[in-house]
Amino acid sequence: MIGLYVHVPFCRNKCPYCHFFTVPYRSELEDEYLKAVLYEASELPERNDTLYLGGGTPSVLSRNSLEKLAGKFVHSDTKEVAIEVNPEDKVDFSFLKDLGFNRVSIAAISFSSEILSYLGRRHSPEDIFRRVEEAREAGFEDINLDILYGIPGYRLKEVLEDLGTAIRLEPTHISYYLLEIPRYFPLQGRKSPDDNELEKQYYEARDFLESMGFAQYEVSNFARPGFESYHNLKYWKFHPFIGLGPAAASLYGRRRWENRKSLMAYIGAWKRREKIPGQVFELGEEDFLREKIMMGLRLVDGVRFSPEEKKKASMFIERAKKMQDLVSVSENVIKIKKDKFFIMNSIILEIIG
Ligand code: SF4
Numbered sequence: 001m002i003g004l005y006v007h008v009p010f011c012r013n014k015c016p017y018c019h020f021f022t023v024p025y026r027s028e029l030e031d032e033y034l035k036a037v038l039y040e041a042s043e044l045p046e047r048n049d050t051l052y053l054g055g056g057t058p059s060v061l062s063r064n065s066l067e068k069l070a071g072k073f074v075h076s077d078t079k080e081v082a083i084e085v086n087p088e089d090k091v092d093f094s095f096l097k098d099l100g101f102n103r104v105s106i107a108a109i110s111f112s113s114e115i116l117s118y119l120g121r122r123h124s125p126e127d128i129f130r131r132v133e134e135a136r137e138a139g140f141e142d143i144n145l146d147i148l149y150g151i152p153g154y155r156l157k158e159v160l161e162d163l164g165t166a167i168r169l170e171p172t173h174i175s176y177y178l179l180e181i182p183r184y185f186p187l188q189g190r191k192s193p194d195d196n197e198l199e200k201q202y203y204e205a206r207d208f209l210e211s212m213g214f215a216q217y218e219v220s221n222f223a224r225p226g227f228e229s230y231h232n233l234k235y236w237k238f239h240p241f242i243g244l245g246p247a248a249a250s251l252y253g254r255r256r257w258e259n260r261k262s263l264m265a266y267i268g269a270w271k272r273r274e275k276i277p278g279q280v281f282e283l284g285e286e287d288f289l290r291e292k293i294m295m296g297l298r299l300v301d302g303v304r305f306s307p308e309e310k311k312k313a314s315m316f317i318e319r320a321k322k323m324q325d326l327v328s329v330s331e332n333v334i335k336i337k338k339d340k341f342f343i344m345n346s347i348i349l350e351i352i353g
Contacts, residue, residue: 002252003234004048004073006037007245008055009263012088015120017185021247021261025060033245033263034065036270038072040244045252048073048242050080050231059089070099080230087123087131093138103229104135105144105175111165112158115151118188119179125165132169142227144173149201151179153190159201160208167212172227176205177220199342206341219298219341236299238292254288256281289313290352293334297348302328302335319351327351 010025010033011018023029051073053061061069074081082103085091093104110116111125128145135143145166149159166174181192193201206216214222218236221229234241242250246266249258259266259278269276283291289309293316296303305313310332320327320334326347328335336347 001047001049001077002045003050003052003231003239003241004044005052005054005231005241005243005245005248006058006069006073007243007248007259008053008058008061009033009246010055010060011057012060012086013120013122017119017179017182019180019182020056022056023263025057027062029263029267030062030065032267032270034068036267036276037244038068039270039273040276041072044242046240047075047077049077050234051078051082052080052231053083055084057086057089058083059085059091063092063095066096066099070101074100082229082231085131085135087127088121091131091134093135093140097138097140102140103142103144104140105146105173106131106135108145108166109148110151110154111162112154115154118153118190119148119151129169132171141172143169143171144175144229145169145171146175146177148177148179149205150181150193150198152181152185152187152192154193156197156200156204159205163205163208167209167214173221173223173229174209174214175221176209178202202342203339216338217300219344233299236295237304238295254283256283256291285312289316293352294348297327297334297336297344297351300335300338302333305332307332316351316353319353323347323350 009021009023010030011022012025014022053069078100080103081101082105083096083101084105084107086107106128108128109119109121111128113124116123132143147162147166163174178198209222210216213224215225216222217228221232238251240252242252243259246259246263247261250256257278257280259276265277289312293303317329317334320329326337326340328337334351336344340347
């Protein structure tokens with residue numbers, strides 16, 4: 001069964017560091033966007049066992065839209081039904097629970113008011129506390145918090161404090177992402193962290209999270225046992241997933257595609273009953289394996305080849321064998337050593353050539 005992602009492109013305002021495709025929220029566009037999503041979904045190749053509403057800001061959607069999406073995509077086979085929540089939004093978590101959602105991912109970002117305002121976020125630390133409490137009261141057990149590191153002027157001690165606060169809220173999952181600072185990002189007298197600082201913020205945070213019972217399973221993701229994201233694992237294991245909405249990406253068989261980053265083009269295609277515009281990539285055997293390696297090496301368990309793939313992957317396996325100080329290679333698995341995750345990208349490039 002496929003994983004299903006729905007990209008909700010709306011945001012109330014644009015955070016200056018954001019790389020995602022978003023547009024300002026306008027209620028009059030929401031209805032047309034939703035119709036276009038349902039139109040695109042009419043061609044789903046098989047049933048979904050996950051639903052992930054991401055964005056953008058899915059928590060801006062009206063009850064009516066959420067009801068329609070859940071009505072269409074939540075059924076007896078959906079194991080994980082997740083939604084991203086911006087702490088600034090007042091969310092009816094009981095309503096979400098009734099619709100079948102069982103996972104909430106809250107973009108906490110940081111617990112420092114100063115940092116939140118520096119990053120252009122409109123929520124306060126109190127909003128994060130409130131949203132977690134409300135979600136839990138409504139019966140959500142599986143709660144993820146996103147925390148950023150690498151923020152200009154923010155030091156290791158402060159990042160660890162943020163993680164400590166996050167842990168006190170008792171989430172089941174923590175995503176710990178590097179802030180990728182765009183070139184034009186205003187530093188406002190703050191110093192960008194250098195590689196040494198980033199490395200410290202990465203490894204020390206990982207050790208701290210692990211010591212608190214959050215096992216790392218992906219380069220940026222940590223979970224209490226049994227709470228790894230089933231949906232996101234499909235991306236990293238290169239299992240089939242379909243993304244609906246503008247800018248959404250999909251993988252099915254050897255075909256990978258990315259919808260155009262334009263809400264108007266997306267809605268226009270629905271109005272004219274045309275194919276959703278985007279780029280399609282038919283992956284040859286070797287490119288399929290390359291991309292599978294790229295995704296799989298993000299996992300602590302590494303990339304695993306099926307018996308049929310193993311022979312075709314021999315060139316990559318041989319390269320990996322020459323890098324035994326950085327990766328471990330067994331029968332049909334290549335893994336990056338855990339203390340080398342910080343240089344993951346260069347290791348991957350070396351292996352896929
Ligand atoms: S709320 Fe999230 S998706 Fe929207 S602009 Fe900010 S970082 Fe980007």
